[in-house]
Amino acid sequence: MPAAExxxxxxxxxxxxxxxxxxxxxxxxxxxxxxxxxxxxxxxxDLIEKIFLPAxxxxxxxxxxxxxxxxxxxxxxxxxxxxxxVTPIFFPGxxxxxxxxxxxxxxxxxxxxxxxxxxxxxxxxxxxATDDLRRIVESMRAAAAEAGVQLVTGxxxxxxxxxxxxxxxxxxxIGVIEHDINISTDRARPGDKIILSGYIGDHGMTIxxxxxxxxxxxxIESDCAxxxxxxxxxxxxxxxxxxxxxxxxxxxxxxxxxxLNEIAKNANVGIVLDENAIPVRESVKGACEVLGLDPLYVxxxxxxxxxxxxxxxxxxxxxMRQHPLGQDAAIIGEVVQTHPGMVLMKTEIGGxxxxxxxxxxQLPRIC
Amino acid sequence: xxxxxxxxxxxxAARIVAEMRRVQTRPWVLMEVCGGQTHSIVKHGLxxxxxxxxELVHGPGCPVCVTPLDMIDKAHAIARLPHVIFCxxxxxxxxxxxxxxxFTIKSLGSDxxxxxxxxxxxxxxxxxxxxxxxxxxIGFETTAPANAMLAWRAHEEQxxxxxxxxxxxxxPPALEAILSASGNRVQGFLGPxxxxxxxxxxxxxxISARYHVPIVITGFEPIDILEGTLMTLKQLEEGRATxxxxxxxxxxxxxxxxxxxxxxxxxxxxxxxxRGIGSIPMSGYHLRDEFFHHDAEKLFDVAxxxxxxxxxxxxxxxxxxxxxxxxxxxxxxxxxxxxPLGATMVSAEGACAAYYAxxxxxxxxxxxKLQQIAPGSSPYNTTVQPREKPEYxxxxx
Amino acid sequence: MCLxxxxxxxxxxxxxxxxxxxxxxxxxxxEACLEYVPETQVGQYVLVHVGFAISRVDEAExxxxxxxxxxxxxxxxxxxxxxxxxAETDEPPHPPWMMNAGGTRQ
Numbered sequence: 103m104p105a106a107e108x109x110x111x112x113x114x115x116x117x118x119x120x121x122x123x124x125x126x127x128x129x130x131x132x133x134x135x136x137x138x139x140x141x142x143x144x145x146x147x148d149l150i151e152k153i154f155l156p157a158x159x160x161x162x163x164x165x166x167x168x169x170x171x172x173x174x175x176x177x178x179x180x181x182x183x184x185x186x187x188v189t190p191i192f193f194p195g196x197x198x199x200x201x202x203x204x205x206x207x208x209x210x211x212x213x214x215x216x217x218x219x220x221x222x223x224x225x226x227x228x229x230x231a232t233d234d235l236r237r238i239v240e241s242m243r244a245a246a247a248e249a250g251v252q253l254v255t256g257x258x259x260x261x262x263x264x265x266x267x268x269x270x271x272x273x274x275x276i277g278v279i280e281h282d283i284n285i286s287t288d289r290a291r292p293g294d295k296i297i298l299s300g301y302i303g304d305h306g307m308t309i310x311x312x313x314x315x316x317x318x319x320x321x322i323e324s325d326c327a328x329x330x331x332x333x334x335x336x337x338x339x340x341x342x343x344x345x346x347x348x349x350x351x352x353x354x355x356x357x358x359x360x361x362l363n364e365i366a367k368n369a370n371v372g373i374v375l376d377e378n379a380i381p382v383r384e385s386v387k388g389a390c391e392v393l394g395l396d397p398l399y400v401x402x403x404x405x406x407x408x409x410x411x412x413x414x415x416x417x418x419x420x421x422m423r424q425h426p427l428g429q430d431a432a433i434i435g436e437v438v439q440t441h442p443g444m445v446l447m448k449t450e451i452g453g454x455x456x457x458x459x460x461x462x463x464q465l466p467r468i469c
Numbered sequence: 470x471x472x473x474x475x476x477x478x479x480x481x482a483a484r485i486v487a488e489m490r491r492v493q494t495r496p497w498v499l500m501e502v503c504g505g506q507t508h509s510i511v512k513h514g515l516x517x518x519x520x521x522x523x524e525l526v527h528g529p530g531c532p533v534c535v536t537p538l539d540m541i542d543k544a545h546a547i548a549r550l551p552h553v554i555f556c557x558x559x560x561x562x563x564x565x566x567x568x569x570x571x572f573t574i575k576s577l578g579s580d581x582x583x584x585x586x587x588x589x590x591x592x593x594x595x596x597x598x599x600x601x602x603x604x605x606x607i608g609f610e611t612t613a614p615a616n617a618m619l620a621w622r623a624h625e626e627q628x629x630x631x632x633x634x635x636x637x638x639x640x641p642p643a644l645e646a647i648l649s650a651s652g653n654r655v656q657g658f659l660g661p662x663x664x665x666x667x668x669x670x671x672x673x674x675x676i677s678a679r680y681h682v683p684i685v686i687t688g689f690e691p692i693d694i695l696e697g698t699l700m701t702l703k704q705l706e707e708g709r710a711t712x713x714x715x716x717x718x719x720x721x722x723x724x725x726x727x728x729x730x731x732x733x734x735x736x737x738x739x740x741x742x743x744r745g746i747g748s749i750p751m752s753g754y755h756l757r758d759e760f761f762h763h764d765a766e767k768l769f770d771v772a773x774x775x776x777x778x779x780x781x782x783x784x785x786x787x788x789x790x791x792x793x794x795x796x797x798x799x800x801x802x803x804x805x806x807x808x809p810l811g812a813t814m815v816s817a818e819g820a821c822a823a824y825y826a827x828x829x830x831x832x833x834x835x836x837x838k839l840q841q842i843a844p845g846s847s848p849y850n851t852t853v854q855p856r857e858k859p860e861y862x863x864x865x866x
Numbered sequence: 867m868c869l870x871x872x873x874x875x876x877x878x879x880x881x882x883x884x885x886x887x888x889x890x891x892x893x894x895x896x897e898a899c900l901e902y903v904p905e906t907q908v909g910q911y912v913l914v915h916v917g918f919a920i921s922r923v924d925e926a927e928x929x930x931x932x933x934x935x936x937x938x939x940x941x942x943x944x945x946x947x948x949x950x951x952x953a954e955t956d957e958p959p960h961p962p963w964m965m966n967a968g969g970t971r972q
Contacts, residue, residue, distance in 0.1 A: 131808075136572045138563075144807070311894075320894040388470060388892025392914070393585065394559075394869045396512075451691040452479045453514020461807060462572070465559030466585055468612060468916050469504045469531060469816065469868040470892040472872035472911060472923055475932065484938040505868040532868075558916070586917025588899065611868055614902055615918045622884075663870045666913060666921040689870075696935065718928035719872075719913055719921050728902045728920060 138462025140187075142355025142401075145462050166368060167286050168209040168351060171279065178279040180215035182206060185272040190312050191238065195304075195323030198271060199238035201403060203245035204328045205354070206275040211330035212350040212406065214285040214337060215277030217249060222273050223257040227266030238269065249328035251275070277330075282344060283337065289348040290369035292439040295415035297408040299332065299422060300430040301325070302358055303386040306400035311389065318392070320385045327404030332427045336408065339421045346414035351407050356460050359398040361407060362445045363459040375435035375447040375457070394467035399460050409437060472718070476690030477513070485695040486518050489702055496522035497705050499698060500647070500790050501659040502640060504531030504816070505689050511823045513691045523702065526654070526790035527823065529643050529746065530661055532607045532636075533560045533816035535788070537742040538778055540636045541566040543771040544605050545574055547634065550769075554580045554597060556590050557605040564815050567776050587619035594623075594631040603765045606633040611663040613637055613754060614728035617735040620756060623763050634765040635756055638741055640664050641672045642752035646743075648680045652791045657701040659694065660686035662716040667732075669724025673712045681710040688716040735760060745784035745812040782811030787820050794821040801825060870915035872923050873898070875908050889914055 138145040155164065162170045169182035184205045191198040202222065210217040222242070226235065246253055304325040311318050329352065336347060349369075353361040358380075366373045382390075382397045390397050404427065410418045415433060422428030435447075445457040475481075501507060507527045510516055516525050529535055545566045548555035555571070562571045562583065575581040580600075584590060587604060594602040606616040616633065623631045640661050647653060660673060665686045673684045683704035687697030697715040704710065714720065732754070741753025756764045766772070781799045786792040794800045794813070804810040806822050813819035873889035878900060880886065885900040889912060898914045900906055903922050912919035 132573075134573065134576045136576045138572060318894045318896045319888075322894070383893060384470070385893025388890075388894040391470065391473065391871050392873075392891050392894070392896060449513045450477045450479060451482045451513045451515065451518070453517050453691075455512060455514045462563065465562055466583060467560045467869060468558045468608065469508070469533060469560050470872075471874070472928065481935050481938075485935065488938050503868065586899075588917060609868075611870065611915055611920065614920060615899075615916045618899065618901065618918070663868060663913070663915060663920070666870070692935065717931060718924050725902055725921060727904070731902075 136462070140355075141460065141463040142360055143399075143460030143462060146355075147459070165286065165288065166364070168212045169215070171213055171215075171286070180210045180213040180277045180279055181275070182209040183272065183274040184209060185270060187267065187270050188309060189267060190309075191234065191268055193312055193324055194308055196326040196403075197238055197241050198269060199240075199242040200245045200326050201324075202271040202273045203242050203249060203251070204326050204403065206273040207249045207251060207328045207330060208352045208403075208406075210275050210277035211328070211333045212285070212352055213277075213279060214283035214333060214347070214350065215279045215330075216334075217251050217275055217277040217328075217330055219254045220246065220251050220273050220275045221255045221257075222253055222271060224259070225266055225270040225272075226258065226260045227268050228260055228263040230268050235269070238271075245328070249330070284345060285347055285350050287349050287351070287365050287368045290365055290371050290409050290437055291348060291411075292371055292437050293412045294348055294409040294437040295412055295433050296362070296373065296375070296435040296437065297410055297415065297419055297422065298358065298380065298432055298434045299329075299406045299408070299428045300404075301381045301383050301386070302353070302402055302405060303382060303390065303397035303400040305403040306357070307386050307389045307395075307397075309401075310393070310395075318389060320389065322383070322385045322389065325402060325404035327427055329404065329406050329427060332406065332422065332425050335421055335425045335428070336418055339414065339418050341414055341417070343411075343414075346411045346418070347408055348411070349407075349409035353402050353405060353407055355401050357397070357399040357401060358407065359396070359445065359457045360460050363457065365407075365409070366445050367443050370442045372438040372441040372443070373435060373445040374438055375445065377447050377449045377455075379432050379434045381430050381432055394469075395464050398457065399464045412436075473690065476688070476692040478692065481692055482518060482695055485692070485699050486520065489523065489695075489699050490520050492699075492703055492706050493520055493522060494706060496524065497656050497702060498524045498526055498654045498790070499657045499659060499701055500526045500528045500655040501687070501694065502528040502530040502644065503659075503661040503664070503689070504534065504819075505663070506659060506661075506687065506694060507531070507820070507823055509689050509691060509694060515691055515694055518695070519698065523698065525698070527787075527813075527820035528647070528658075528790065529743065529788040530609065530640065530664075531816055531819055532609055532612070532638060533564060534784075534812040534819045535638055535643075535743045535745065536561075536564070536607055536636050537744045538566065538776040539742075539774050540634075542774045542776050543766065543769075544634055545569070545571065546771050546774060547603050547765060547769050548574050548579050548581055549577075550601075551579075552600055554582060554593060554600045554602045555605070556582050556584045556593060556602060558585075558607070559583045560816060561605055561607060565809060587615045588622070590619060590631060591622055591626075591628060594628050598630060600630065601768075602631045603769075604631070604633050606635045606637065609638055609640055609661065609664050610668045610732075611661075611666070613732045613736065614667055614725070617728075617731045620735045620760050620763050621731060624760060629762060632763045632765040632768050633756065635736075635754060636741075637736065637754035638743065639738070639752050639754070641676060642749045643743065643746070644673075644676055644684075646746055646749050646752075647789045648676070648682065650789050650791070652786075653789065655682070655790045657683045657705050658685070659697045659701065660684045660712070662686055662688040662693070662719065665714075665716070665724060666720040667725050667728050669720070669722050669729075670712055670714065671722055677710055677712050683710050683713070685713045685715050686720065688719065743788075744778070745782070745788045747785070779810045784811035784813040784819075784821070787813045794824040797821070868915070870913045870920060872911050872913050874911050875900075875906055878906070878908060887912075887919065889919070 169180045186202045207217045308324045422431040590604045685697045685700045736754035739755045809815040814821040873891040875887045877888040887900045889898045899918045911923035913921045
């Protein structure tokens, strides 16, 4: 590996080391795709940086936000797409259909857009029960109504048994960004407060609880929900200045820790969190302890992270708490100038921990 | 959560640390033996709470780290076989062998499953009578009762398509190897709490006496680790060297007798190779001959597999506490958690992996304290700039 | 090694000749094998590792040792002058963890 050997020579010569991996020639070592590439962590980032970006790069894509903000004929539109492959397809609190609608609605909402229209493409496995499909579609109808969006076009394919894990759904969405809203990752600034809209880990641990061999009895349910109503309420906070919400992200795969690392890296800022301020349900905490998982890396489907100016943070927080999806919102940390690109956390006990980005999937451990 | 939350109390932590400052008169080097303890220290940022001069060195107590490379290659060779369902704890999935890890092998079509409990393998074996179910039985003594039960039940119930690939290791011989090596810097030990919950701690008395080192059997929560450190520190300051039990709410000197009985019915003690350290006699468990039909190492043709470790790796010296990760020329460059070259980078508890997660590869010349990477950062700061404050003379040490 | 978590036994039963239990951890309930601590009663706490209870928590001993920790003096005479020094300034109050970890600011 050329980059690493150069580093070794530099180290011998007493020179400063370049951090491993920052090399002009992207070297992608994996010969085959592994499951970790879909986990949302470092492997996924590698795939994007080394295979997709070099091929497709343009200023909009390079921002790597949850959605693309484009201008057409004077209107600012938010445009996004997402695929849903979750197993099991039905779980406490939702199903793959509900996820497919709200997941895309939320990606649009994170730019401050009003979600309007969705498309849905279905890949069905030969042998899927028609009743199951009916159930999923009905769930999507209800979710679309709840979110106030219309499904305006779609597609269906069927693949051979064994080639499709029952059903895959891809949804693409368009929304319109009104007024002078300018919300994106690169607007994060030192001094911003970080607000989390509620309890973390519910969705990921619900899915985990359904996995063979890891079952546990609990009241944990997926938190899958459309967030644009909450965002609208936040934007409506009374204020003498505009643009007080700098960044919105929904911490899905990879959890809060991965999303905050993305913000820190893309905006080149440091982040400091207070572990005591982060809301986690007892049941999620118990499940995580038993399996050796960290709630900060577990997926959420109905939560958002907001970076808000210091002056407006408390007022926005109060506004969020009036909304059903923001009742448990809390300020969990702030953006700082020091250690750009790194996320630190003051632990319960008073120590300091670096919250690194997740590598592949988070795995239950015995050690 | 009861018996968990109260052991993460910041106020109690502060009291223990204040007491440490009161008794400490000189620097000391302590080793925490267990990988789970290392994990807890890194996760809660405990080593930053310790007074300067108390150095915690991470020991070899991570079964993932010390599983020899040729055992991993044997596991991978078995996992690749088309009629095999290979079951493992999550920890081992990302450990690379000579050619990829279990995830890579899975991507090529092999049936590889994560289990939480070894008993799950019985269910899988019963549900798949036409396949060979092989369980990667790694661990220290803590996991031996569970693995023993699996072998025992497979034997009793004649589940003949189930076998175990055993790579069990024992703690006391590892401590001996560390203490008897030249260049050893370790002066006191935080002993392995969960290992001793199973085995008791009478095996540690002769070690403590022979090498005149305090060994305090310690739990895993932050308060446990801090209290264990305090107890070890007190012994060192007072010139004492005995075995003490910090984790008394969970274990006593005898340990768990029913567990020990089943372990000795199923396993016998023998030589084991430790990655980074080498072969240590009487340091591991092997299945007894009666369990031949459930011994994957004998059932599958893997005896010839032998692998060489990369020469550049110094994990042996790190596991023994003689060197630190940033003493290694490959640390953070050729060797990273994504590309581990040796034992101590391979799992999250390994010293090199833990240091890497701290971002210490970005700052190789500095000492351990994270303050050097992140001065003045705190969620309670209302200003963004690091504060310029006059030093108070009383505050310096 | 490693990951063993204390939980409360809420039910015990036999399964294929093995003594088993439902154990509650925080808000969830999981099955664990009780063969190694067979005399455990409902309501008692056990330490569970990979689906096996390997030990019982001695609640009286836990209370006794925790009380000893609570009794450790928070600040000794050595630290007291630093506290006074800090109180004289206009600094905002430091959170407890920052003060007590040796009395020096970080």
